[in-house]
Amino acid sequence: MSRRAVIVGVGHTDFGKLEGRTAWHLETEAAAAALSDAGLGPSDVDGLITDPGPAQGILDGITPHFLRLGAQLGLDPDYAGSELLGGAGSVAIVERAALAVEAGLCDVCLCVYGDSPLSTPGSFQYGRGDEAAFGFFGAVGLHALAAQRHVHRYGTTAEHLGEVAVAARAHASRTPHAQKRQPISMDDYLASELLVEPLRRLDCCLVSDGAAAVLVTTEERARDLAQPGIRMLGHAQAHSLSTYASPGHFDALPAARSGPKALGRAGLTPADVDVALLYDCFTIVVLLQLEDYGFCKKGESGPFVEGGRIGPGGSLPVNPSGGLLAEGYGSGMLHVIEAVRQLRGEAGERQLPDAEVALVSGHGLGMNTHATLVLGS
Amino acid sequence: MSEAQLPLPQPDALTESFWQACRRGILEVQSCSACGHDFLPPGPCCPRCWSTGLSARAVSGRGRVFSFVVYRRTYHPGMPAPYVVALIELDEGPRLISNVVGCAPEEVAIDMPVQVRFEAAGEFSLPRFAPAAVDGGDA
Ligand SMILES: [Zn+2]
Numbered sequence: 324m325s326r327r328a329v330i331v332g333v334g335h336t337d338f339g340k341l342e343g344r345t346a347w348h349l350e351t352e353a354a355a356a357a358l359s360d361a362g363l364g365p366s367d368v369d370g371l372i373t374d375p376g377p378a379q380g381i382l383d384g385i386t387p388h389f390l391r392l393g394a395q396l397g398l399d400p401d402y403a404g405s406e407l408l409g410g411a412g413s414v415a416i417v418e419r420a421a422l423a424v425e426a427g428l429c430d431v432c433l434c435v436y437g438d439s440p441l442s443t444p445g446s447f448q449y450g451r452g453d454e455a456a457f458g459f460f461g462a463v464g465l466h467a468l469a470a471q472r473h474v475h476r477y478g479t480t481a482e483h484l485g486e487v488a489v490a491a492r493a494h495a496s497r498t499p500h501a502q503k504r505q506p507i508s509m510d511d512y513l514a515s516e517l518l519v520e521p522l523r524r525l526d527c528c529l530v531s532d533g534a535a536a537v538l539v540t541t542e543e544r545a546r547d548l549a550q551p552g553i554r555m556l557g558h559a560q561a562h563s564l565s566t567y568a569s570p571g572h573f574d575a576l577p578a579a580r581s582g583p584k585a586l587g588r589a590g591l592t593p594a595d596v597d598v599a600l601l602y603d604c605f606t607i608v609v610l611l612q613l614e615d616y617g618f619c620k621k622g623e624s625g626p627f628v629e630g631g632r633i634g635p636g637g638s639l640p641v642n643p644s645g646g647l648l649a650e651g652y653g654s655g656m657l658h659v660i661e662a663v664r665q666l667r668g669e670a671g672e673r674q675l676p677d678a679e680v681a682l683v684s685g686h687g688l689g690m691n692t693h694a695t696l697v698l699g700s
Numbered sequence: 701m702s703e704a705q706l707p708l709p710q711p712d713a714l715t716e717s718f719w720q721a722c723r724r725g726i727l728e729v730q731s732c733s734a735c736g737h738d739f740l741p742p743g744p745c746c747p748r749c750w751s752t753g754l755s756a757r758a759v760s761g762r763g764r765v766f767s768f769v770v771y772r773r774t775y776h777p778g779m780p781a782p783y784v785v786a787l788i789e790l791d792e793g794p795r796l797i798s799n800v801v802g803c804a805p806e807e808v809a810i811d812m813p814v815q816v817r818f819e820a821a822g823e824f825s826l827p828r829f830a831p832a833a834v835d836g837g838d839a
Binding site: 452453454455456457458459460461464467468469471472475516517518519520521522565567568573 | 799
């Protein structure tokens with residue numbers, strides 16, 4: 324009988340400025356919360372995969388992140404590793420956990436993301452190699468290049484980008500643990516400082532200290548546990564490593580390849596998705612994904628999001644917990660966790676009616692990496 | 701612009717020739733002798749056919765703005781805002797990150813024709829781009 328992977332536990336810390344606590348404090352807290360959610364104990368964990376955030380990095384000297392965390396948690400697992408796919412990393416480690424569990428490499432795999440960039444100042448102010456000599460700094464410049472292309476090719480407006488930012492805050496106002504619960508208006512968005520035109524401060528995700536963890540096991544094991552197993556219906560990755568040399572690098576994300584693959588494995592189409600948890604480091608990335616996942620036609624994401632379509636009560640709610648723009652920067656792990664909560668029906672005030680299929684995405688580095696998970700209740 | 705404070709390029713075994721050519725006022729791409737593919741940044745093999753038969757080739761320095769952004773916030777004291785960072789697509793095909801100079805940020809547009817203009821930065825000569833002059837001029 325084939326082994327099928329399910330998510331049985333989720334947990335996270337607060338997100339925001341968490342002074343006096345290292346990423347290790349946060350990661351161990353999140354891991355314990357995920358275990359407790361599933362009704363499991365430390366001795367049940369036999370797999371560990373980590374997605375260290377950019378401020379701590381994958382290596383401390385020659386010590387990889389999973390080794391130090393594994394030692395702190397007292398684990399001697401049958402399977403372990405760290406992933407380095409930037410913002411696609413958390414979705415990718417949950418996928419990797421599913422593969423490991425289904426292959427029989429381990430039975431209960433703990434997936435952990437964590438970082439504390441607010442206690443490590445300057446970690447997000449990196450230049451990009453020789454490009455820093457031209458004043459090309461940070462992820463915002465890179466994504467602004469994509470936004471400018473969208474403006475040029477399709478007439479996308481500031482208000483279209485603003486719809487994504489406004490929707491995220493409206494969602495987060497119903498998320499008790501969100502870092503930014505104060506709603507914003509379109510006027511607030513338009514008054515927001517231009518950082519790298521065409522992107523404004525409110526187009527950019529939050530920077531957060533925090534950690535989040537997910538526990539993956541088999542469907543069979545899940546039958547005796549505290550929570551119903553959330554099924555992994557499909558998953559896929561796709562990457563664009565050629566960057567500038569790739570003809571469509573700034574016009575379409577690798578989601579255009581990973582999306583149909585992941586949904587296809589689940590026997591589903593975009594129309595079957597009840598809730599979309601789309602990686603939202605910048606508003607433009609949400610617009611591109613709406614197109615590249617096939618929720619709307621190429622070039623039509625601007626008009627698509629008009630009128631609050633992706634906000635609370637809209638026909639396609641995107642990131643009902645607020646996402647990276649408002650809930651907190653949790654790589655993609657908070658997106659996975661919100662999908663699980665929506666599918667379990669435990670999302671409280673923001674619970675969507677009849678949420679049965681969730682699509683979760685991660686996107687990372689210089690728009691290079693992408694990972695897709697399709698989850699079902 | 702207090703150039704000395706800006707981060708400078710960090711040539712390595714692969715990019716040393718590119719930066720040396722810039723000092724001589726030449727924009728260089730790598731060219732594959734097996735398939736004819738021209739590319740940037742320089743690498744150990746042709747990214748199209750994986751041949752290692754590579755040579756440096758001087759190009760025209762003409763291109764167009766593939767996309768651009770305007771830094772409105774100053775992130776580095778050596779590069780006060782506003783300034784334009786652009787992805788330039790050379791006539792020969794390769795793309796590179798650079799600046800558009802010689803016009804106001806508001807005048808820059810996607811597909812605008814541009815011409816390379818070398819500007820000193822410390823020990824380096826940076827290939828920046830200015831609007832292509834219709835009757836000679838810059839070039
Ligand atoms: Zn070749």
